[in-house]
Amino acid sequence: MAAPSPDDGKVTPLPPVPSRTEQVYEAIVRDICTGQLQPGVPLRQEQLAERFQVSRQPVQQALLLLRNEGLLREFGRRGLEVAPLRRKFVSQLFELRAILDGQAARLAAQRGTAESLERLRGVVGTGERAFEDRAFSHMITADVDFHRGVVDAAGNPLLTESTGVLWRNVQRVMGEVLLQGGAPAWVWEDHAAIFAAITAGDADEAEALARRHAEHGEQLILDGLPPEVD
Structure with a gap:
């Protein structure tokens, strides 16, 4: 039949x-x-x-x-x-994030459309203004929007789907750190540098910067966790 x-x-x-x-x-x-x-x-x-x-x-x-x-x-x-945050969980989360973010930045540099890059430019501007205003909730949202924007610019639907749960957890841990002590200026300086490499079409540099940014983020969060979390 x-x-x-x-x-x-x-x-x-x-x-x-x-x-x-x-x-x-x-x-x-x-x-x-x-x-x-x-x-x-x-x-x-x-x-x-x-x-x-x-x-x-x-x-x-x-x-x-x-x-x-x-x-x-x-x-x-x-x-x-x-669930409380654990240092081991944070390290595992950012280990995976470095891989996915690096690949997303590489693909975005190779495949990003004018429309997707323009959206990303807007997110960078929003995040920089939120940092200047010390608007923590807006900073969290803009941070996630930036990295999701890079993934979208990569043009791989499976990569977009794979990073969904990852970014829920990153959003949570970043939120806890921001509420405890705020974010340093290098966060959006890193974002601007990643965006510049993507728009220049420099895939190697975009991937390297995205991986380094994930490593910086991991250390920021680990430094912000209280000792009793270990």
Whole structure:
């Protein structure tokens, strides 16, 4: 028997974007990254449902996603809390980040379109203004947007998908460090240098700078973690 044709007349509705689960997921991630939800604080489904004015089902689904991504962990009987940062986890995270960011920068230098590079230029400007204003939450957002922009400019959908979970965790650890002591000027100086290498089409330099930036970021975060995290 022949396989059914994609145009056999059946309608496949697309899910609404964003779904309730996605909205709750994003809101919880934002609260973790801005310090409103601290490590060790229990997360109660009923309280979150009331806060976000949704049923418990999307809250439950969002919490399971966050647990699977490592931002939450189980405690006690069927409970979840924000996972504390561990130095080993940070090192492993940034080890992977250096590889992916380096490859993304290389591909962006080779494949970046005028449109993708112009978007990236705008993100660099936004981040530099946020740094000048010491607007920490905007700095976190701009930092993630910059690196996602480099990945988008690389033109590889699989690379974009692979970096999704990675950047959720990077966003979280960067948020905790920024809230504790702020970010040094070299963060956006590095971004500007990476962008310059990409726009110049210098793939080797773009990759080297992106890898070095990841190494700098790892050290910044490790230096900002309290000793008891070890």
